[in-house]
Amino acid sequence: MDGSGLPVTRSTCPYCGVGCGVLLQPDGQGGLNVRGDPDHPANYGRLCSKGTALGETVGLEQRLFAPRVDGRDTSWDTALQLVADRFSQTIAEHGPDSTAFYVSGQLLTEDYYVANKLMKGFVGSANIDTNSRLCMASSVAGHKRAFGTDTVPGTYEDIDEADLVVLVGSNLAWCHPVLYQRLLAARKKRGTKVVVIDPRRTASCDGADMHLALQPGSDVALFNRLLVALYDGGALDVAYIARTDGFDAALKAAWNDSSKPTGLSEAEIQAFCSLWMSTDKVVTIYSQGVNQSTSGSDKVNAILNCHLATGRIGKPGCGPFSVTGQPNAMGGREVGGLANMLACHLDLENADHRAAVRGFWGAKTVPDKPGLKAVDMFRGVGDGRIKALWIIHTNPAVSMPEADAVRDAIAACPFTVVSDITDQTDTARLADVLLPASAWAEKDGTVTNSDRTISRQRSVLPAPGQARPDWDILAEVGRRMGFAKAFDYGSEVEIFREYAALSGIAGQFGRDFDISALSDLTDTEYANLTPQRWPISATRKGGRFFANGQFFHPNGKARMLPVSWKPPAAKTTPRFPFRLNTGRVRDQWHTMTRTGLSARLSAHLAEPFVDIHPEDARSLDIKPADLVQISSPTGTAILRARITDAVPLGQVFAPMHWTGETAPAARIGAVVAAAFDPVSGQPESKAGVAAVSRFKAAWYGFAISRDDMKLDTDYWAVARTSCGVRAELAGSAPVPDWDAETRRMFNAPDAHLTSIIDAKRGRARIALHQDGALIGALFVSPTPVAVMRDYLATLPGSASADILSGRPPADAPNPGPVLCSCFGIGINTIVSAVETKGLLSVESIGEALGAGTNCGSCKPEIAEVLHKLRAKEAAE
Ligand SMILES: Nc1nc2c(c(=O)[nH]1)N[C@H]1C(S)=C(S)[C@@H](COP(=O)(O)OP(=O)(O)OC[C@H]3O[C@@H](n4cnc5c(=O)[nH]c(N)nc54)[C@H](O)[C@@H]3O)O[C@H]1N2
Numbered sequence: 001m002d003g004s005g006l007p008v009t010r011s012t013c014p015y016c017g018v019g020c021g022v023l024l025q026p027d028g029q030g031g032l033n034v035r036g037d038p039d040h041p042a043n044y045g046r047l048c049s050k051g052t053a054l055g056e057t058v059g060l061e062q063r064l065f066a067p068r069v070d071g072r073d074t075s076w077d078t079a080l081q082l083v084a085d086r087f088s089q090t091i092a093e094h095g096p097d098s099t100a101f102y103v104s105g106q107l108l109t110e111d112y113y114v115a116n117k118l119m120k121g122f123v124g125s126a127n128i129d130t131n132s133r134l135c136m137a138s139s140v141a142g143h144k145r146a147f148g149t150d151t152v153p154g155t156y157e158d159i160d161e162a163d164l165v166v167l168v169g170s171n172l173a174w175c176h177p178v179l180y181q182r183l184l185a186a187r188k189k190r191g192t193k194v195v196v197i198d199p200r201r202t203a204s205c206d207g208a209d210m211h212l213a214l215q216p217g218s219d220v221a222l223f224n225r226l227l228v229a230l231y232d233g234g235a236l237d238v239a240y241i242a243r244t245d246g247f248d249a250a251l252k253a254a255w256n257d258s259s260k261p262t263g264l265s266e267a268e269i270q271a272f273c274s275l276w277m278s279t280d281k282v283v284t285i286y287s288q289g290v291n292q293s294t295s296g297s298d299k300v301n302a303i304l305n306c307h308l309a310t311g312r313i314g315k316p317g318c319g320p321f322s323v324t325g326q327p328n329a330m331g332g333r334e335v336g337g338l339a340n341m342l343a344c345h346l347d348l349e350n351a352d353h354r355a356a357v358r359g360f361w362g363a364k365t366v367p368d369k370p371g372l373k374a375v376d377m378f379r380g381v382g383d384g385r386i387k388a389l390w391i392i393h394t395n396p397a398v399s400m401p402e403a404d405a406v407r408d409a410i411a412a413c414p415f416t417v418v419s420d421i422t423d424q425t426d427t428a429r430l431a432d433v434l435l436p437a438s439a440w441a442e443k444d445g446t447v448t449n450s451d452r453t454i455s456r457q458r459s460v461l462p463a464p465g466q467a468r469p470d471w472d473i474l475a476e477v478g479r480r481m482g483f484a485k486a487f488d489y490g491s492e493v494e495i496f497r498e499y500a501a502l503s504g505i506a507g508q509f510g511r512d513f514d515i516s517a518l519s520d521l522t523d524t525e526y527a528n529l530t531p532q533r534w535p536i537s538a539t540r541k542g543g544r545f546f547a548n549g550q551f552f553h554p555n556g557k558a559r560m561l562p563v564s565w566k567p568p569a570a571k572t573t574p575r576f577p578f579r580l581n582t583g584r585v586r587d588q589w590h591t592m593t594r595t596g597l598s599a600r601l602s603a604h605l606a607e608p609f610v611d612i613h614p615e616d617a618r619s620l621d622i623k624p625a626d627l628v629q630i631s632s633p634t635g636t637a638i639l640r641a642r643i644t645d646a647v648p649l650g651q652v653f654a655p656m657h658w659t660g661e662t663a664p665a666a667r668i669g670a671v672v673a674a675a676f677d678p679v680s681g682q683p684e685s686k687a688g689v690a691a692v693s694r695f696k697a698a699w700y701g702f703a704i705s706r707d708d709m710k711l712d713t714d715y716w717a718v719a720r721t722s723c724g725v726r727a728e729l730a731g732s733a734p735v736p737d738w739d740a741e742t743r744r745m746f747n748a749p750d751a752h753l754t755s756i757i758d759a760k761r762g763r764a765r766i767a768l769h770q771d772g773a774l775i776g777a778l779f780v781s782p783t784p785v786a787v788m789r790d791y792l793a794t795l796p797g798s799a800s801a802d803i804l805s806g807r808p809p810a811d812a813p814n815p816g817p818v819l820c821s822c823f824g825i826g827i828n829t830i831v832s833a834v835e836t837k838g839l840l841s842v843e844s845i846g847e848a849l850g851a852g853t854n855c856g857s858c859k860p861e862i863a864e865v866l867h868k869l870r871a872k873e874a875a876e
Pocket residue numbers: 016017135168169170171172174175176197198199200202215216217218219287288289290293324325326581582583584585586587588589590686687
């Protein structure tokens with residue numbers, strides 16, 4: 001309870017792996033107030049823009065309320081009996097390996113545990129894989145090779161205490177913003193040096209001491225150079241190396257890589273190596289630029305080698321730190337959600353481990369071979385090996401590489417079940433059976449964040465319609481398949497206790513993961529569980545791993561791996577001359593089913609885009625805001641060009657977020673080939689090849705609308721606004737009658753239409769009013785439409801008689817595109833405040849306007865604006 005009299009509940013943010021604590025306060029009318037939890041050890045009250053906007057994403061407008069079979073609403077009884085029968089029948093006819101589950105690092109631990117138990121223990125196949133295969137698999141493989149288990153030794157306190165933080169393939173400022181704020185705070189206090197290793201210049205480079213724009217995929221060569229430099233410079237920790245095997249072979253492999261291309265100058269490499277060498281407290285944070293690579297596991301081991309060789313691991317302020325992407329990516333690894341793991345960090349290939357888990361579960365058999373990993377799983381769906389598929393809490397028709405082929409495979413699968421909170425996703429639209437899951441604010445359970453801290457997620461809103469928690473749906477299917485006893489769960493806590501007890505067995509095998517001290521939590525203790533870092537057993541509590549040089553290989557030592565540089569799988573050719581890099585933007589989460597509901601978040605970057613270097617743009621005759629077509633041997637996407645030297649020559653970068661729902665021509669996953677790391681099975685989503693050309697649009701359009709529009713042009717992209725939607729459009733064929741087309745698009749046959757049409761020049765400006773209020777407007781031009789978009793987006797619903805000018809009246813301010821989404825402050829407002837008030841720092845802008853003072857996620861971009869203004873002033 002707080003001053004308002006409404007109850008406050010502690011929970012966890014459902015987005016990234018930082019795992020920030022939130023205070024949730026339902027307003028009693030379906031809405032939710034969200035604040036950072038000042039007591040949570042991950043964020044101490046801070047939230048980023050996405051966390052701050054959580055309350056705007058709990059609306060029910062796109063929710064799925066009832067189970068559906070073949071598109072028709074039905075009862076749970078009918079739907080779940082069908083799922084159980086079809087899975088049982090498929091297993092009986094074609095064997096357990098003809099079925100598969102594809103799940104998610106966003107499932108709660110309890111959901112995940114039940115899914116894994118059902119597939120590995122009772123269906124009798126290891127065909128359960130997860131979107132973590134696209135995300136964390138290379139780190140898992142690298143950790144297991146080096147440490148003997150998948151142990152993340154780093155903690156958030158290490159970032160506070162480090163003197164050098166190296167970000168490798170991590171855009172921390174946008175993807176783990178609260179951790180980045182924590183790094184900036186430490187830097188302010190102790191002058192922490194920051195190095196960013198990333199082919200492109202990102203928001204994380206702003207203010208970094210060094211940005212190494214290495215050639216895509218060359219991280220192994222760079223860290224091998226570092227290992228040799230550590231040896232040459234006498235910076236090795238010989239006593240610690242005695243706790244490892246394989247140093248000589250690793251060093252030899254590193255030597256052999258000495259002349260391998262990194263794209264960096266000798267001076268840059270030397271500067272990096274000497275900074276690393278001369279700093280005792282080094283934390284290397286790495287993420288998808290490392291993992292999503294055909295040499296991802298080797299990249300991980302190249303980094304681990306350097307930390308092991310210098311003993312910079314297991315000590316405060318030191319260590320390799322693979323930051324997890326999804327809120328429960330870590331928990332999913334703990335429960336064994338990947339096709340090549342058992343549960344609780346036990347090994348599928350180990351007969352003793354299998355026997356122990358089988359006995360504990362009371363299962364008949366546990367598979368002794370890994371199941372199909374994501375790429376192979378969907379290939380198996382495509383070629384008919386998989387005949388019954390259940391997809392839970394993930395959207396593979398968008399997020400898998402070769403997404404068009406994956407979409408077609410799912411569509412053709414004889415029986416596909418999808419559990420989601422909405423029916424409006426590319427994957428949900430393909431389901432034979434669609435099951436309504438409760439969403440994060442309606443669910444109870446636990447998640448584990450990047451630094452092994454287990455936190456509670458707590459339900460504060462009622463589940464709408466018939467929606468049910470994922471574990472509950474899975475357990476009932478288990479019971480209906482004939483495994484009544486094994487899936488006899490009445491609540492989350494029963495699952496959690498069982499899982500914690502199983503981890504005790506893992507602990508007895510000497511595994512790292514052990515939370516057995518939580519196996520006898522009472523219901524009340526579970527309800528009140530505070531964030532805790534594992535291990536949590538009678539003998540171990542939250543401590544550091546590897547401080548004593550004790551590892552999890554049979555001989556107790558770590559292994560250094562000999563690793564060698566390999567180029568990305570796809571080679572650029574004259575036909576496909578560009579390297580295609582993909583990733584994330586600050587204010588969207590993956591396929592946008594939740595963040596896309598927030599107008600504030602959608603205002604930051606409202607359209608899919610591709611970043612291309614100015615010289616490449618020039619040689620391809622691409623002008624700012626042109627649409628471009630990106631093609632690869634596997635697919636095509638149309639995206640808006642942003643011309644910027646943040647990407648190097650010959651490389652393009654596109655975000656992963658847009659889908660068939662929001663911009664059907666812009667599904668970048670279709671362009672990404674499914675080449676994968678042979679060790680981890682993780683796809684190379686960051687180093688595809690592509691051809692780039694200008695999209696020959698006959699016309700471009702920009703629309704604003706109060707209601708959803710009927711969009712079916714060659715290119716369209718829609719984003720939510722505070723009063724409806726905005727859409728970018730383009731077509732390759734001329735439109736003969738814009739007035740008629742507009743009425744059709746806005747589904748407004750009777751609205752009052754005003755238009756200015758210049759057919760000769762191919763321009764049209766059309767407004768539709770109803771009862772004196774603007775319901776929509778369309779601006780068409782043969783070149784990209786130049787209107788004040790952010791201003792226009794505020795008009796639907798108002799009188800706005802003079803909208804056809806496309807700009808605000810002379811006396812109205814035009815704030816420009818939103819930079820600070822918390823306070824809705826546009827770039828023009830910031831520029832004019834800098835110019836008129838002589839503001840010199842991000843802090844002074846914050847004081848004057850408030851921008852950047854809530855979550856701070858936009859601070860790097862404000863700094864960039866300041867930087868550009870200063871450069872402009874200097875040039876004048
Ligand atoms: N805003 C936002 N935050 C998120 C998410 C989101 O969807 N939106 N998703 C969450 C999830 S699941 C994940 S996994 C994380 C991902 O977090 P990050 O890994 O930080 O994000 P990405 O943008 O995927 O990729 C990081 C960087 O890798 C770089 N890179 C590409 N190739 C190479 C290379 O060969 N070497 C190196 N060193 N770098 C390279 C890219 O240019 C990119 O800037 O973010 C999490 N946080």
